[in-house]
Amino acid sequence: MSRPKLYLFAIGGTGSRVLRSLTMLLASGIKTNTEKIIPMIIDTDINNGDVEKCRNIIKNYNDIHNAIYNGVREEENQGEFFRTKIMPPKELNISGTDYGTLKDMVGYNSLDAKGYDKTRALFDLLYSNDNKNMPLEKGFLGNPNVGSVVLKNVVESAVFKEFTQDFSQNDRIFIISSIFGGTGAAGFPLLMNVFRDEMSTLNNGNYINNAIIGGVSVLPYFQVDVDKFNEGESAINSSTFITKTKAALAYYNRNLKQLVNAMYYVGDTRQSNYENFDGGIEQKNPSNFIELTAATSILDFLDYDSNANTKEDLQVESKFFEFGITTDTGVVDLNHIKRDDLKEHLLHFHYYNVYVSDYMKDALTNEKLAWCNELKLSNNYHRQNFFKALEKFTTVHYYRWLIENALDKHDRRFLPFDNSIIINEDDILKDVSDTLPVKTFVDDKKLFTLITGIPAKNNSNFFKKDYIKYDEEFSKIAQKIVALQYGNTERMVHTLLNRGVRNIIADRYVL
Amino acid sequence: MEEFYFLFEDLNNWDVWTDTGYTTAFIILVTTSLIVSAIYYLLLGRISMRYSTMGKWFLFSMINLMLVFILTITIEGILIFDLVFGEFFPKLWIFTIINSIYSFVLYLLLSLVFKRFSIFSKFIPVKF
Numbered sequence: 001m002s003r004p005k006l007y008l009f010a011i012g013g014t015g016s017r018v019l020r021s022l023t024m025l026l027a028s029g030i031k032t033n034t035e036k037i038i039p040m041i042i043d044t045d046i047n048n049g050d051v052e053k054c055r056n057i058i059k060n061y062n063d064i065h066n067a068i069y070n071g072v073r074e075e076e077n078q079g080e081f082f083r084t085k086i087m088p089p090k091e092l093n094i095s096g097t098d099y100g101t102l103k104d105m106v107g108y109n110s111l112d113a114k115g116y117d118k119t120r121a122l123f124d125l126l127y128s129n130d131n132k133n134m135p136l137e138k139g140f141l142g143n144p145n146v147g148s149v150v151l152k153n154v155v156e157s158a159v160f161k162e163f164t165q166d167f168s169q170n171d172r173i174f175i176i177s178s179i180f181g182g183t184g185a186a187g188f189p190l191l192m193n194v195f196r197d198e199m200s201t202l203n204n205g206n207y208i209n210n211a212i213i214g215g216v217s218v219l220p221y222f223q224v225d226v227d228k229f230n231e232g233e234s235a236i237n238s239s240t241f242i243t244k245t246k247a248a249l250a251y252y253n254r255n256l257k258q259l260v261n262a263m264y265y266v267g268d269t270r271q272s273n274y275e276n277f278d279g280g281i282e283q284k285n286p287s288n289f290i291e292l293t294a295a296t297s298i299l300d301f302l303d304y305d306s307n308a309n310t311k312e313d314l315q316v317e318s319k320f321f322e323f324g325i326t327t328d329t330g331v332v333d334l335n336h337i338k339r340d341d342l343k344e345h346l347l348h349f350h351y352y353n354v355y356v357s358d359y360m361k362d363a364l365t366n367e368k369l370a371w372c373n374e375l376k377l378s379n380n381y382h383r384q385n386f387f388k389a390l391e392k393f394t395t396v397h398y399y400r401w402l403i404e405n406a407l408d409k410h411d412r413r414f415l416p417f418d419n420s421i422i423i424n425e426d427d428i429l430k431d432v433s434d435t436l437p438v439k440t441f442v443d444d445k446k447l448f449t450l451i452t453g454i455p456a457k458n459n460s461n462f463f464k465k466d467y468i469k470y471d472e473e474f475s476k477i478a479q480k481i482v483a484l485q486y487g488n489t490e491r492m493v494h495t496l497l498n499r500g501v502r503n504i505i506a507d508r509y510v511l
Numbered sequence: 512m513e514e515f516y517f518l519f520e521d522l523n524n525w526d527v528w529t530d531t532g533y534t535t536a537f538i539i540l541v542t543t544s545l546i547v548s549a550i551y552y553l554l555l556g557r558i559s560m561r562y563s564t565m566g567k568w569f570l571f572s573m574i575n576l577m578l579v580f581i582l583t584i585t586i587e588g589i590l591i592f593d594l595v596f597g598e599f600f601p602k603l604w605i606f607t608i609i610n611s612i613y614s615f616v617l618y619l620l621l622s623l624v625f626k627r628f629s630i631f632s633k634f635i636p637v638k639f
Contacts, residue, residue, distance in 0.1 A: 368565065373634040472560040475631050 002170075003035045003074065004309070006302060007163060009175040009191060010089075011042045012183030013285065014218050014294075016054040018176045019089070021287060022295035023057050024401055027393065028349035029081040029498070030341060033302040034172075035074065036085035040163060042092045042154055042187055050285060051091075053434055057397045058086055063389040067490040077491075079345075080498040081352060090163065092154045103132045105150060148186040155194050164203040170309035171207070174301055175215040176294060179248045180241040188215060189256055196259040210310040212261050214301040217252070219245055219267025221290040222274050257318055261311055262304050264297035264321045266290055270330065270411035286404035289332055289414035293323045296342065333452040334416045344511055349398075350417050350450060352501045355470050356394040358442045360387070363471050371471065374478035375492050386490045392437070399438035403428055418450050444468070448508075456508035468508065474500040512537060518609050522602060525592075532591050536610045539582045544614050547575040548621040556629030563631040572618045579614035583607045 010019045019039055026032065039058065043051055065082045077083055103109070111120035123132075154160055175191055177184030192215070194200070195208050202208060220241040257263070268290050300321070308314045325336050337343045363369055364382035372381070381387060403425055405414035419425070424439045447468040448456040460466040474496055481496045512533035522528040551571045555562045562571075584607040588594040592603065619636070626633055 367638065368563065368634050370560075370563065370631050370633050373638060469560060472631065475560060 003033060005166075005168065005171045006034045006037045006298075007040060007167070007171060007173045008037055008298065009040045009042060009173065009177075009187075010054075011175065011177040011187035011191075012181055013043070013048055013050040014178035014181065014184055014291070015176040016041060016043070016048065016050040017285065017287060018216070018218070018291045018294040018298075020050075020054050020057055020401070021292040022298055023054075023061050023086065024398065025292075025295055025299065025342070025345070026084045026086060027061060027082050027398070028345040029079050029083055030299060030345045031079050032084045032299060033306050034084065036087060038087045038163075038166075039089040040092060040159070041089045042151070043183060044093075044150060055089060056434070057393075058089055060389060060393045060397060061086060062088060063385070064393060067386050067389070068488070068494045069491070072491065077495065077498075081349060081494065090159045092157050092159050101133050101135055102127065102149065108132065148190055151183070151187050151190050154187075154190075161203065164205070164208065167204045167207050167211070169207050171211060172302070173208070173211050173213045174298055175213070176218070176298070177215065178218040179252075180218075180220045180245045184218070185244065185248050188217065189251065192256050192259045210312060212305075212308060212311050212314065213259070214262035214264070214297075214304065215260050216264040216266060216294045216297040218290060218294050219265060220271065221266075221268040221288060222272040222285070224274050257320075260318060261314055262301050262319050262321065264294070264300070264323070266293045266297065266323045268412055270328075272407075272410040272412075274409065286407050286409070287401050288410060289405060289412055292405070292414060296339070297321065297323070330412055331452075332412060332414045332416075333454075335453050337416075340511060344505075346416060347451060347509065347511070348498075348501050348505055351505060352497055353394045353398050354421070354440070354442055354447070354450060355497065355501070356390050357399070357438075357440050359470055360390075363474075369471060370475035371478040371496060374475070374482055375489065375496065377489065377493070386493070395437035395439075396435060399440065400428060400434065403438070415452055417452060418446070421446060421450070451509075454509065454511075457510075468504060470500065470504065473503050477503070516606070516609065519606050520602075527591060532587060532606075535586060535591060536583050536606065539586060540579055540610055540614050540617060543578045543582060544575055544617040544621055547571055547578065548618055548625050552622070552625035552629040552632055556626075556632035560631040563629075563635060565635060568622070568632070568635050572615055575618045576611045576614050580607055580611040583610045 008019070008022075010016055019041070022037075026037075039054075041051060041054070061082060065085060068082065069077065069085070106123070108120075108123065110116070111123065173195060175188050177188040179185050179188075192213070194202075195211070195213060197205075198209060200209060223241070252263075272286075272288055274285050304319075305314050305316075311317070325332065326338075327336060329336065334343050334346060337346075361382050364372060364377065364387065365379075366372065367379065378384075399422055402417060402419060403422060406419055407413065421440045421442050422428075422438055423441050424436075428436060428438055442450075444467050448458050450456070456468065458466050477499055478496060481492050481499070484492070484495070486492050486495070515537065516533055522532070525532070548571075551562065551568065561567070584603065587607070588598075588600070588603055592600060594600055594603075622636055626635060
């Protein structure tokens, strides 16, 4: 049987940010046991900055993936950068603007009619006046009780129907949500109940009902400026995150644990401090190590009981996972990551990105360079779309992701690489459009110390200085790449970069 | 051999020149150019990319030219003409310069042959 597709429901701002970190992991070439990933973004706040960032990075990823791997068989080039197919995100947009407030949405005023007084009383009991009058355009602002009513409309949407029509027998579903906010906390139980409803009238309802479903629930890992809440400038109060989490966990324990097959919990007591925005384009929180760990749970889920096609095939009906690091450190680097494949891929990918940002354009404009000529690259290859897409991914998305993960506002920073190669960090942090390319400067010496705490092997001695030479390595293997007869220049270039970087890392690092 | 060195006015009054002068110079020319281009393409061109630039290729052509110049003037002067150091024989200088110019041309031609056996200098001095 072919490998399963993964329908990945990313709910709310956290969902989109986890998706962004997942895209980085997939770009690093980490192997996934899936035919393709189909992200399904659920957010009532259609202008959410995190969602926009997520859309852009996946589009860039796809431009690269499609140029290299279109028509390539699934088993080929596994483990290479950008290998896993991610479909453009499907957005289950239920624009809060269309609904106005919760009151408008449920037709609260019509409950004045005779015979509805008990319904109205129940509604008043469940929802405060603030809840009822809250505009829905910026999400549910930490009110899952509101979200649970509004999100019901997701299931009625055309995109959701498309998903049910496309769903095949051995496909899997994974849901990313935060437990302490509004949209995620409401969306996860709602989706689980829809998927596991045995009386469901959905298309392929039987397949969906029997599918292996996993989820990651992100526990509190950041706090927002409480003053803004106290002053009435924002409706989000992070001092209630823990209480809400406890309540939600108790609910999950009672009602969801028998529905979900693999449940991952991630969170952090060392919290990040974010500005307090009520959603919208300004809600653009920086990437965080916890989101990366949540993204790794998706990879773990794809390997979870990989021979099982439906929930009946699973050895254990439900399993629960947590993520931990051995040392409680404020700065996490590659030494703290125990998954060797993840460590290796991140290391390879970083050296690849350094080449793309600092060396590749010069190489492509060097008319005498052996590897470029062996691959018969045109003189203007550096101006063509493929190189531009690679450069954009590296300078606009990858380095920005690294900067964000290492920000001081995180009490636990993820700093796997030496960020001092980035020379315009201040400009990047001020750039609200997120389109400004990161500028880097790497000298010969720096190439040996790119990885925090793990220097590369340097064979310099009194008589000879050692260098890491990308183009020399690429030129050595260029003929072998040509001999593969791919018939696709982009695939050749990319395979060469992959294998060349792999050789360099094998020479220089013992992981 | 006289035809090969057509640019040079023959030293007809020197029998020894016709017999061995041309041949010795030709051997110096071919051997030196072969060795220098082999070092450039087959040795350095397969070890490191450091030398794979037009500048380095030209430097090696100059090394070849200088070697041919020095060897020609020394060997021809001492072994063939029995000259002593400091003795000036203008025709020998002219001949040596011609042999050196030939060495550049031969180095260029040998480059076209050897470059295919190199890894890093495969597209030097020309791309085809």
